[in-house]
Amino acid sequence: MNGGQTMRAVICRNGAPACVQMPVPRPGPDEVLVEVAACALNRADLAMAAGARHGAIGGDGTVLGMEWSGVIAQVGAAVQDLHVGQRVMGSGRGAFADYTVADRGRVLPLPEGMDDLRQAACLPVALQTMHDALVTHGGLRAGTSVLILGAASGVGLMGMQIARELGAALVIGSSTDSARRARLAPFGAQLAVDTGDEGWTGQVLERTGGRGVNLVIDMLSGTVVNAAMLATALGGTIVNVGRLAGKAATFDFDLHALRRIRYVGVTFRTRTVEQVREITSRMLADLSDPLAHGRLQLPIDSVHPLEQAPQALERMRANTHFGKIVLALR
Numbered sequence: 303m304n305g306g307q308t309m310r311a312v313i314c315r316n317g318a319p320a321c322v323q324m325p326v327p328r329p330g331p332d333e334v335l336v337e338v339a340a341c342a343l344n345r346a347d348l349a350m351a352a353g354a355r356h357g358a359i360g361g362d363g364t365v366l367g368m369e370w371s372g373v374i375a376q377v378g379a380a381v382q383d384l385h386v387g388q389r390v391m392g393s394g395r396g397a398f399a400d401y402t403v404a405d406r407g408r409v410l411p412l413p414e415g416m417d418d419l420r421q422a423a424c425l426p427v428a429l430q431t432m433h434d435a436l437v438t439h440g441g442l443r444a445g446t447s448v449l450i451l452g453a454a455s456g457v458g459l460m461g462m463q464i465a466r467e468l469g470a471a472l473v474i475g476s477s478t479d480s481a482r483r484a485r486l487a488p489f490g491a492q493l494a495v496d497t498g499d500e501g502w503t504g505q506v507l508e509r510t511g512g513r514g515v516n517l518v519i520d521m522l523s524g525t526v527v528n529a530a531m532l533a534t535a536l537g538g539t540i541v542n543v544g545r546l547a548g549k550a551a552t553f554d555f556d557l558h559a560l561r562r563i564r565y566v567g568v569t570f571r572t573r574t575v576e577q578v579r580e581i582t583s584r585m586l587a588d589l590s591d592p593l594a595h596g597r598l599q600l601p602i603d604s605v606h607p608l609e610q611a612p613q614a615l616e617r618m619r620a621n622t623h624f625g626k627i628v629l630a631l632r
Contacts, residue, residue, distance in 0.1 A: 312365065314361060316362065318352075327396070327403045329377065329378045332406050333403050335375045335376040338372040338401060340371050341367050341398055342369050343615065343618050343627040343629070347368065347618070351366055365395065367396065369397055369423060372402075374386050374387060375401065398608065410426060415594065421599060423628060425460075427456075428459075428461075429460060429593070431460075432457060432460045433581070433588060434584075436541075441517070442468055446517055447471055449517070449518045449530075450474070450491075450519050453476055454479065462489045464598070467598070473492055474506060476494070485624060492509075497522065502529070503533045513536075514532070514533050515533060516535050516538050516539070518534050518541070519543055522546050522547035523551070525548055527553060528553070537562045541567075542566065542567045542568065543568055600625055601624060603624055604623065608629050608631050610629075
């Protein structure tokens with residue numbers, strides 16, 4: 303890239319998203335500069351757009367967005383396994399722009415046969431997050447029974463597919479929306495439950511012969527946590543991925559002890575560059591084949607031009623979508 307070039311970028315400005323012109327970033331030695339074709343929205347983008355300053359979430363001037371697809375425009379001096387002109391997808395800060403810079407460990411070459419760059423932009427965060435939760439922290443293996451709480455989210459839909467691909471004996475998904483529950487089966491759900499219904503844990507126990515599931519991937523937390531423990535088998539595992547039902551609630555420590563549950567919290571906000579590279583490497587080792595054969599995909603809810611990022615974020619905030627909301631740049 304020539305010095306002095308500018309690009310469009312969506313930043314946080316005074317607690318709201320705004321599309322501005324700014325300089326094209328330069329990659330460091332271990333980084334890649336990508337000309338972005340499409341990027342997908344994630345719930346963390348809402349906090350970034352509002353200027354939240356906790357953890358690794360930025361404030362004013364932060365370029366929004368965390369996952370993208372596109373073509374490599376430049377590679378850093380230490381990058382050896384990626385090249386200019388290569389079609390890639392990946393994750394990292396600053397996705398909502400004509401160009402983004404990412405660590406080499408977050409950049410994934412598009413599998414042979416994957417031609418849809420908009421679909422590709424939807425996959426990286428869900429793949430990395432769910433493989434890390436299900437396999438690395440959840441210990442998923444063939445024959446495991448799995449419950450995905452918040453299964454109608456993009457990450458949840460991917461989680462069910464990964465569980466199915468890796469041989470889960472039973473996959474259960476939850477959504478409080480009846481229309482969304484009706485759409486979970488093609489993504490791997492053998493049972494769909496409504497966590498707004500007080501009897502939902504009974505449905506899980508009935509389906510599992512009274513035992514409960516071996517593994518819960520929880521995108522809800524909050525007030526759902528104690529019911530989630532009731533639905534978990536003795537000695538089972540709950541992995542806390544998200545907090546859509548609340549960041550704090552009363553926790554039944556006695557129930558936790560009685561059921562001998564392993565309760566694990568995960569986030570990418572406190573991971574090192576090396577740890578994220580390892581997460582990506584482990585995911586590709588297990589999922590390259592189903593990914594290459596198109597068995598891991600997410601529905602696209604809607605597509606918007608970059609300048610309509612504020613409207614796209616409002617659609618996400620309204621929580622009426624199913625699948626991924628995409629910004630198309632090319």
